[in-house]
Amino acid sequence: MDDLENEQRYRSRSLWLNTLPGSLSPRASLDTNLDVDVAIIGAGYTGLWTAYELAKQDPTLRIAVLEAEIAGFGASGRNGGWCSALFAGDREAMAAEHGRDLAVALQKEMFATIDEVGAVCEFEGIDADFYRGGTLNFATSPAHVERIRADVDNEHLWGFTEKDFRWLSPSEANERIAINGSLGASFTPHCARIQPAKLVRGLAEAVERRGVTIYERSRVTEIAPYSLRTCAGTVRTEVIVRATEGYTPNLKSHHRTLIPVYSLMIATESLPSSFFDEVGWKERETFTDGRHLLIYGQRTFDDRIAFGGRGAPYHFGSSIKDEFDRDGKTFEELRKVLWSLFPSLGDARITHQWGGPLGIPRDWYSSVGFDRATGMAWAGGYVGDGVGTSNLAGRTLAHLITGTNSDLTALPWVNHHSRKWEPEPLRWVGVNAAKWATQKLDRREGKTGKRAKGAERILKRVLGGH
Ligand SMILES: Cc1cc2nc3c(=O)[nH]c(=O)nc-3n(C[C@H](O)[C@H](O)[C@H](O)COP(=O)(O)OP(=O)(O)OC[C@H]3O[C@@H](n4cnc5c(N)ncnc54)[C@H](O)[C@@H]3O)c2cc1C
Incomplete structure (x- = not known):
């Protein structure tokens, strides 16, 4: 080349x-x-x-x-570009092994980490479009409301306060970002948007x-x-x-040791001020919603929406190739979801589509x-x-x-050893089946509005929690 x-x-x-x-x-x-x-x-x-x-x-x-x-x-x-305080690891399991105080200490270090990243950017003159506007998790079905409110209550049981995690009514959530079909959202200030x-x-x-x-x-x-x-x-x-x-x-x-799972993204062109007059989004919060198969979005420095999600296939043998960064079906699904959340996107253009592998331990x-x-x-x-x-x-x-x-x-994650993933073909069958089941569960919740707690529990066990 x-x-x-x-x-x-x-x-x-x-x-x-x-x-x-x-x-x-x-x-x-x-x-x-x-x-x-x-x-x-x-x-x-x-x-x-x-x-x-x-x-x-x-x-x-x-x-x-x-x-x-x-x-x-x-x-x-x-x-x-979510510089968030989310930590991948089961806090309950951590507390059982290392004690509750250390599990809470780890989460507090994650909160402090957002400021640390911002401070280094400032000190080193790195203009990474760092903007600490927090993050919103929207409920767009009654099942989401139940799950997200339970998550907020659970954080309070760990000793975190309304300052860390709180439930916003539909009108409070709308004041931040007017998402179509919003039934409310949880908010945490512990997240910054970056480029x-x-x-x-x-x-x-x-x-x-x-x-x-x-x-x-x-x-x-x-x-x-x-x-x-x-x-x-x-x-x-x-x-x-x-x-x-x-x-x-x-x-x-x-x-x-880890499996590569592809997350894919799309980005719109820069949107006109009329779009933001309607939708708000003044604080540049990052956002997701209550579905199981993750989606995530941010308002960029130049007023695009960059929006991503999981759902691309896992490739046999944990294979990684440039062409896996793109999957037409997943891009189309992302487009549909984004437009359903923001119908006023109308005929806005998608200018970029991409993806990449992240690492998941067993x-x-x-x-x-x-x-x-x-x-x-x-x-x-x-x-x-x-x-x-x-x-x-x-x-x-x-x-x-x-x-x-x-x-x-x-901290409890130091020198933690995750067990190895299963050999193939078990890995390929298991990971893709879990993805399929997650999508099915989301569709069912979308249709019935009811939380399927049994299926949630099984999925959690298959996926190992998170
Ligand atoms: C599409 C997408 C969206 C995501 N969104 C978010 C988000 O919003 N918020 C968030 O917190 N996380 C997000 N993540 C995850 C986050 O980006 C990663 O967890 C993080 O960037 C990992 O950083 P890293 O340095 O460990 O790995 P990487 O950034 O993957 O770096 C690993 C590097 O190692 C190099 N390398 C590999 N093998 C070799 C070798 N043999 N010799 C030399 N070099 C090698 C690679 O070329 C690569 O540059 C997302 C990931 C993806 C793919």
């Missing part, structure tokens, strides 16, 4: 990469052997936040980031300013204790950080960890909630690697 083809391939990964100013031409590749203190695989948020925090804590560390494509090529350059690629590319520049070297187009082909191999050189290192999220199954001995429980005996560290399994969580992961890994005991290293 020549430079122009590469640039086009990278830009076509998302609206966010497509509209970035400047060039996406790759940084230098690793072309020789190297000795470092810490080698990080993957230049997404996880790898870069880890590099950033390590370099901040100990500026003498020699840190290299090895990236197969370019910084932000993965989910970090393509996501929905994902601006954050990841800005972060890459910030870590370079702190002396970290990023090697792009430098795929790691082999991981051994204290060394990594790329096709052009071997890196000897004290510590290896695996920060490969949805791409993890491509690494030898990690085929069943128990849907994110983790971060470091084994000093082998020098291996990792973070991920965020199940699509990695924008905020990866910052907490980076700060935690920096403490673990430098041997700094802190409140962060005591």
Whole structure:
């Protein structure tokens, strides 16, 4: 591929990469052997936040980031731009194992993480369109009302207050965003809207300013204790950080650590002020609704709606290919759902369609960890909630690697080990069947307006909770 083809391939990964100013031409590749203190695989948020925090804590560390494509090529350059306090992991299970206080402490750290991301953006001069407007979860059927209100009540039982999570009546919800058929919504202020690629590319520049070297187009082909191999050189290192999220199954001995599940997005053209006069949306809240098969949206800096959802197929053998980023059926479904929520979109154009793989562990429980005996560290399994969580992961890994005991290293997700996924064909059958059952459950709830608690419970058990 020549430079122009590469640039086009990278830009076509998302609206966010497509509209970035400047060039996406790759940084230098690793072309020789190297000795470092810490080698990080993957230049997404996880790898870069880890590099950033390590370099901040100990500026003498020699840190290299090895990236197969370019910084932000993965989910970090393509996501929905919810920098949220959502944490993938069953809080009940966490409390049973580690105690209620630590489970609550983790959630509070997630709340604080949103401010932390905003503060670093400000300090480093990263203009990532960060806007802390909170997030809304709309009820568009009676079943949603029951489930979302129960979720809010449940958060209060954990000790969180109306300031953290509250139910909004239909008119209160409408004042924020007038969504068609809204029966109310829950609101939490713990979320900021961002432009994902601006954050990841800005972060890459910030870590370079702190002396970290990023090697792009430098795929790691082999991981051994204290060394990594790329096709052009071997890196000897004290510590290896695996920060490969949805791409993890491509690494030898990690085929069943995570599965890559595709989330797909569409974006409208910039919408006229008349649209927002009708719909409101002054606070740029991110939004979702109560259906089981996730949807998510944001009002972008330039007044588009960027809207995504799950539902694309899982591919046999956890396979990942550029062409899986696009699925006509899923794009069409997203378009229909978006227009049903905002009929006044009328004949607005969709200008961008894209997608990418995120990583799901078998128990849907994110983790971060470091084994000093082998020098291996990792973070991920965020199940699509990695924008905020990866910052907490980076700060935690920096403490673990430098041997700094802190409140962060005591949190319940540290050194959590999820069990492996089933071998194929079980995995393919199970994951696609769960997706089908989820869609069916949504259709049933949409028709009857009634919550199917039995089916919910079964699905939760199959999916491992979340
Ligand atoms: C469409 C979509 C929407 C999403 N929306 C949201 C959202 O709104 N909010 C939210 O919190 N989360 C969201 N997510 C999830 C979120 O984007 C991810 O959790 C997060 O970006 C993960 O960051 P990461 O650095 O761990 O992984 P990635 O950003 O995927 O980075 C991994 C990097 O590793 C590189 N790599 C892989 N293998 C190798 C190798 N062998 N050698 C060298 N490099 C390698 C890849 O090229 C990639 O750049 C979404 C994800 C998708 C796909």
